[in-house]
Amino acid sequence: RSVGVIGAPFSGGQPRAGVERAPDLIRAAGLLTRLQEQGYAVKDYGNLQFEALLDGLQRVRSVGGANRKLSEAVQEVKRDGHTCVMLGGDHSLAIGSVHGHAAAVGDLSVLWVDAHADINTPLSSGTGNIHGQPMAYLLHELRDQIPAQPSFSWVQPCVSARDVVYIGLRDVDPAEHYLLKRLGVKVFSMTEVDQLGVARVMEETCDYLSDKVKKPIHLSYDVDAIDPSVTPATGTPVAGGLTYREGVYIAEHIAQTGLLSAVDLVEVNPLLCGEAGVSSTVSTALTLLLACFGRLRQG
Numbered sequence: 001r002s003v004g005v006i007g008a009p010f011s012g013g014q015p016r017a018g019v020e021r022a023p024d025l026i027r028a029a030g031l032l033t034r035l036q037e038q039g040y041a042v043k044d045y046g047n048l049q050f051e052a053l054l055d056g057l058q059r060v061r062s063v064g065g066a067n068r069k070l071s072e073a074v075q076e077v078k079r080d081g082h083t084c085v086m087l088g089g090d091h092s093l094a095i096g097s098v099h100g101h102a103a104a105v106g107d108l109s110v111l112w113v114d115a116h117a118d119i120n121t122p123l124s125s126g127t128g129n130i131h132g133q134p135m136a137y138l139l140h141e142l143r144d145q146i147p148a149q150p151s152f153s154w155v156q157p158c159v160s161a162r163d164v165v166y167i168g169l170r171d172v173d174p175a176e177h178y179l180l181k182r183l184g185v186k187v188f189s190m191t192e193v194d195q196l197g198v199a200r201v202m203e204e205t206c207d208y209l210s211d212k213v214k215k216p217i218h219l220s221y222d223v224d225a226i227d228p229s230v231t232p233a234t235g236t237p238v239a240g241g242l243t244y245r246e247g248v249y250i251a252e253h254i255a256q257t258g259l260l261s262a263v264d265l266v267e268v269n270p271l272l273c274g275e276a277g278v279s280s281t282v283s284t285a286l287t288l289l290l291a292c293f294g295r296l297r298q299g
């Protein structure tokens with residue numbers, strides 16, 4: 001039972017500065033000590049050092065370079081035998097995190113907890129922000145939709161659509177909806193969360209992910225999956241999100257599968273609201289991570 005923590009202070013996948021400050025804020029909230037108190041050996045691999053962000057059309061180079069570094073770091077953490085915790089930074093970092101995880105462990109399942117699908121291709125994206133595109137870079141089925149781009153030649157798709165589950169979707173672009181339908185990706189949007197309840201959603205998620213063979217799970221947790229009343233300090237808030245309790249339940253349930261192999265916690269941006277909102281967002285992020293590693297509300 002050991003955890004390797006990587007800080008990825010990177011904001012280049014989206015236009016709002018501040019998200020690069022989140023790794024140190026989550027550490028300062030007590031992540032390492034609390035994980036040790038929960039019985040884990042914890043190794044902090046520190047924060048990755050990224051080049052200064054390039055602007056405009058060169059931005060894609062910054063995102064490719066940052067994710068290449070992250071992929072190598074995640075591979076190292078997995079080779080060292082730890083469960084990997086990647087503290088973002090924006091969600092474009094899932095490209096490197098999942099890529100490095102798959103390079104180390106082979107086939108894996110991805111549980112993507114997010115208000116958004118983050119599956120735009122470079123050609124379908126309306127914003128051009130790469131934090132809305134990571135899943136498109138990762139899926140085998142979309143490899144012919146990704147044009148060659150500078151600093152991205154190292155990325156090989158490594159996830160099959162059938163091994164992905166989404167929870168929390170409530171702001172999906174038309175192009176993304178089309179791709180999700182065409183690829184038959186399993187989606188529990190907020191409608192299904194309302195209809196089924198989070199317990200049934202997690203039951204169906206775990207059955208779906210392990211009905212063939214039990215693969216290591218990569219949990220990519222975008223803090224904007226949670227309702228903005230709880231986690232306002234994030235770049236693309238969307239009303240009608242998961243309650244604090246639902247968010248924690250998802251993490252508790254994944255922890256008890258014993259299959260969690262890597263978790264991303266991304267999109268916390270402390271510059272977008274006041275102190276109270278930042279504090280609520282950071283403490284919720286901490287609680288979600290502690291729940292991923294066995295903390296139960298029953299004690």
Ligand SMILES: N[C@@]1(C(=O)O)CN(C[C@@H]2CCCCN2)C[C@@H]1CCC[B-](O)(O)O
Nearest residue numbers: 091116118120127129131132173222236
């Ligand atoms: N699909 C998006 C993209 O930019 O591609 C567009 N969307 C914002 C847009 C605002 C107007 C109404 C429709 N939605 C954000 C999303 C990316 C979220 C990235 B994440 O990491 O926060 O999930």
Ligand SMILES: [Mn+2]
Nearest residue numbers: 091114118222
């Ligand atoms: Mn996201």
Ligand SMILES: [Mn+2]
Nearest residue numbers: 115116222224
């Ligand atoms: Mn999101």
